[in-house]
Amino acid sequence: MKYYDLITPEGTNDLLFEDCIARKNVESIINEIFIKRGYQEIITPGLEFFDVFNLKSRHFAQEDLYKMVDRKGRLLVLRPESTMPIARVVATRLKEASLPLRLYYNQCAYNISPLMTGRSDQIVQAGIELIGSDSLMADIEVIDSAIEVLSKCKVEDFSVEIGDIGLFKELVNKLDINDIQKENIRSLIEMKNYPALNDLLDSIGNDKIIYSLKKLPRLFGGNEVFEKAAKLFSDEKIDKILSKLQTVYNDISSLYPDYKITVDLGMVNKTDYYTGIIIKGYIRDYGEAVLSGGRYDKLISEFGYDVPATGFAINVDAVAKVISKTEKFSVKIPDVIVFSNKEFYIKAFDIAKKYREEGLVTEIALFDNIDDVREYAKEKQIQKIVLVNENVTEVN
């Protein structure tokens, strides 16, 4: 029998010293931003019933979830994300709370990622959920928070991208096709697979909507995107979606003239509980989006409470990893080490306590003679050695 007692499971790892500081640093920057904006923390259990993640508007593939059964044989999962558990809490314990609710979280999410791609199955995500408002201001508040988070984390080059899932939904629903075909179109637009998308759409028809859908994935970039989009399709609903998105884009761009804000009308994520404006954040040197979110007005109603909401989540581990490449975090070196003979050790603890109260990091020496203490202090770069017997003396 093989024992796996010396390694961690695939997709997980231990974080030591500097790496812990790097992650905690990112967490504290982000959490402070959330708190200052009036968001309150919520912690949900790591274990949830599978049913929470198996909704009509959003479900997780069985093979991507860590599963187990509880004592009664019911299916449990390690939470793959935090928005759905929070929706559950909002629809139950917070149903009577006054709106809007501003909630934030900072906790692990677990996903089974493809084998041998070097991805982590356990990542720390921080995020906010703004619940109870369908106003444009709420969308802007969420995007504004996302930009503040990315800028305060001091990543060198980042960009924030907005889109609106409504556009795709409006267009595709005008076509007389079944859900499977719709999903095929969606996934080709998401992958920006221009050639295959063209082939598929050509087989369906040849009108203005088809042409617009072909162009959709190519519509990303700056303000010019709106001009191009306006030429493609026009009806009441679509014009409304576009002008709302343009307002958000212009407002955000004027709030942050120095940052890279872009639009992608072909952003059509799969796990789609999103109903309106969506957002993604990218940083240089990380191969996938580190931040994502958007409006999800129908999700909480699946838990029995019909209330609009929007929010985002950021991959804390990814940000910490990128920051660590340029910024060095170092562990705290103790200021003092206190050494005593056996008969004086109570006094030594007392002296150490006093140093700590002064704000010094103080270790108790666990050696029998002063030479070993000196050697240890030298190796750990501890500057001050204090000898405790009848007297208290600093020695070299």
Added chain:
Amino acid sequence: MSKPLRIALTKGRLEKDTVSLFEKLGFDCSELTNKGRKLILQVPDANLEVVLAKAADVITYVDRGVCDMGVVGKDTIMEMKGKFFELVNLGFGKCRFALATKKDYNFYEGYEVKTIATKYPNVARAFFESKGMDVDIVKIEGSVELAPLLELSHGIVDIVETGSTLKENGLEVVEDIAPISARLIVNTVSLKLRQKEIETLVKLMEESIK
């Protein structure tokens, strides 16, 4: 000048076809044509850095963002999956996935669960899943055509170009599964952070293969 765009090419035929495409576009490919054993090469006038890799690794590098772009066959994309944009069908490296059996064997007959030998288990699995058909799949690394001849499997799912290897070994295509050709794939973040450069290159490539 900014950091070069990094493009991974599938070593071998796709690499040669891509280099001739670059030459057609007027890029200085001298380093690529006299590469020796080097694996990272420069195309200075196009601000490109070329990485030579095996097909599956091209996908890994682009998926993880260590390369901005890649040239790889649709066969590998179908087998590996991954998250990236598949912007251009480059047109070269054309062939197809097909199901083949021994000549005159009626594959779909009978209730017996069929065995399929293949180098592409995910492609084979997806194909038979779409038919609602259970099959046993055996992964083979070398000449897949051997499996039905040795009676390890009832059929094979493999890449077919001209079909001459099949013919010489008494096999024939039962059904085409999907057409294959080389694709230009792009990392999802690179396309957004370096949009102008990538779009310019994509446009050039699209125009020259029309």
